Each structure stands twice: as C-alpha cells, then as structure tokens.
Amino acid sequence: MAAASAKHDVFQAIADPTRRRLLKLLSNQEMPVTAISEHFPISRTAVSKHLKVLSEAGLVKERKVGRETRYKLEPDPLVELKDWLQYFELFWENKLNALKRFVESDESEVDLSINLSGEDKQRK
Template sequence: MRRDVFQAIADPTRREIIHLLADRSLSLNMVADHFDISRPAISKHVKILTECGLIVIQQQGRERHCRADLHQLKEVSEWVENYRRFWNKKLDALEAFLDEDSKKKKRKK
C-alpha cells in the first residue's frame, strides 16, 4: 500500500518519532525506549514513516539506525501555505469590511 506524508503525520506517535529524529540518528531500540508502547508497534510506525520517505534506516553493524529526512514535509508545508494565503485573504477582506462599516457608522453620528 502506498502511503503519503499526510497519513504519516496524522498519528501523534509518528510525529513524536519524527521530532526525536529531527536532529540526530537513533537506533530502533533507542527510539522505542522513548515510548510506553510495544516495540512491534514502534516498528510499525517506523515502517510507515519509512514508506513515506520521512525516515531513512541504515544498517550499522548489528543495529539499524533511523534518521529523519524532512524533505517530504515540503508537501505539507505547501499545502498549509495555500490555506494560509486563503485565510489571510478572507481575513483581510473582513477587516476592510469592518473598517468601512465603522467609518459609515461614525459619519452617521
């Protein structure tokens, strides 16, 4: 199944895993140690993040180390930016309307 980055960040545990790996590489065991859920559950979350391209896993000796690859979050950033522009435009229009309404009320006095 093909997953996307939005699916990956929808889960708070996966967001926390990304946060943990944002500035350092950790072994899978070290990642799992930060959570009160089972290691198989962590492995499932890591697998989803890997499928989405948000985590890269490298074998280092007997351990597998994870590191974040946050380039995929650009898609989320662009999506959010579209809505930020949309709402800024709507709020600017509301502000202009309210300013004009206020001026009209002052003129009537």
C-alpha cells in the same frame, strides 16, 4: 524527484501522534530502534511498524550499522505539506495581509478567486 512514496503519503503518516513524536525525536539524532522505543510506552515492534510507515512516506531514512538499524529524519517530503498549507495561508490570520503577500510574491500560479472588495486584484 521525490521518489513516489506510493504506499503511504505524508498526510497519513503524520496523522498519528506517535509518528509525529518519532519525527521530532529523530530530527535531532540518528537512533537505533531499541533506543527509540525506550521513549514510547508501546512495544518495540509497534515502534518498528510506525517507523516503517514513516519510511514508506519517505520521512525517515534507515541505515544498518552492525546489528542495529539507525533511523533519522528525512524532511524533504514535508515540503508537500508545506505547499498544501500555503494555499490556505490566504484564508487565515490577517486575511488582508495574506492577500498582500500573495500579490507581491508574484507566485500567482493559481487563480484563487478571492474577491474582497470588488477591486481587480490584477493591478500592478
């Protein structure tokens, strides 16, 4: 699945603060472009281009209704971000806790090579 969002990836799409605001705005409601752009200090055309980027990343879906195009959030591609982040969960906050979670959750697909004490983490 996850229809190969070729041209723009999620990481790049959310790099821009305007686009992040767009995503939040559209998470609550489906909205047409003009209404959307009233929430931003830039031109409608500029908003339209941001929406295009988001669309190419698969993060919004558009639907034509009469003469307007309504956009809404399509959150699925954010899973990629979540997965990426998950790798690093091990390293922040309480690192020991993270390790514990990791060992317990048995989603040990990757050997992260963290060796905190010289102990063998493969213990069961």
